[in-house]
Amino acid sequence: SQQGEEDPQALSIQEGENATMNCSYKTSINNLQWYRQNSGRGLVHLILIRSNEREKHSGRLRVTLDTSKKSSSLLITASRAADTASYFCATDSGNTGKLIFGQGTTLQVKP
Amino acid sequence: NAGVMQNPRHLVRRRGQEARLRCSPMKGHSHVYWYRQLPEEGLKFMVYLQKENIIDESGMPKERFSAEFPKEGPSILRIQQVVRGDSAAYFCASSLSTGVVDTQYFGPGTRLTVL
Numbered sequence: 001s002q003q004g005e006e007d008p009q010a011l012s013i014q015e016g017e018n019a020t021m022n023c024s025y026k027t028s029i030n031n032l033q034w035y036r037q038n039s040g041r042g043l044v045h046l047i048l049i050r051s052n053e054r055e056k057h058s059g060r061l062r063v064t065l066d067t068s069k070k071s072s073s074l075l076i077t078a079s080r081a082a083d084t085a086s087y088f089c090a091t092d093s094g095n096t097g098k099l100i101f102g103q104g105t106t107l108q109v110k111p
Numbered sequence: 112n113a114g115v116m117q118n119p120r121h122l123v124r125r126r127g128q129e130a131r132l133r134c135s136p137m138k139g140h141s142h143v144y145w146y147r148q149l150p151e152e153g154l155k156f157m158v159y160l161q162k163e164n165i166i167d168e169s170g171m172p173k174e175r176f177s178a179e180f181p182k183e184g185p186s187i188l189r190i191q192q193v194v195r196g197d198s199a200a201y202f203c204a205s206s207l208s209t210g211v212v213d214t215q216y217f218g219p220g221t222r223l224t225v226l
Contacts, residue, residue: 101153
């Protein structure tokens with residue numbers, strides 16, 4: 001089964017609102033990364049949070065990590081139509097760096 | 112600094128043919144990962160290579176699939192005798208090292224369609 005599972009599977013909001021996506025995982029991790037994928041495109045790296053970090057910010061993005069609950073959240077503030085994409089969390093839990101991806105959350109931001 | 116390059120971007124093959132997918136990592140990166148994405152799903156790890164070595168192939172199907180990363184040139188993912196179920200997007204990622212905090216940078220992917 002997937003290491004990471006995102007929730008919700010789909011999210012539709014109005015421009016200017018905040019979007020929150022959650023990710024749960026099963027095993028201990030080295031780090032957790034969030035990626036964005038626009039339809040039919042490759043993945044763009046958004047942010048990496050290490051297992052010993054609890055929160056990280058990058059522009060309008062805020063990521064939290066709770067290792068006791070094995071969960072992470074991605075908050076996008078003041079959303080824009082251009083944020084419309086699928087968002088994936090990926091965990092690195094081994095010693096080879098391979099990433100285990102969740103199923104993703106599809107975000108639609110309506111103008 | 113060019114990003115990860117993959118070619119071709121789209122590849123159409125008939126059942127039984129061979130598919131060759133190429134990946135050039137970012138400059139200075141010696142670690143390459145291949146992932147497969149089926150429609151409406153997340154990415155699934157296939158194989159991790161360093162120059163001339165396969166480090167982890169736990170996600171590779173046992174038959175028909177092979178990967179290499181020669182000393183010179185791009186990494187190649189080869190699928191022999193393709194079947195319709197091989198239709199997917201194949202992504203390559205590269206990293207500078209395999210440290211626990213290293214970021215993987217992804218290419219645009221190759222979309223394989225098997226007729």
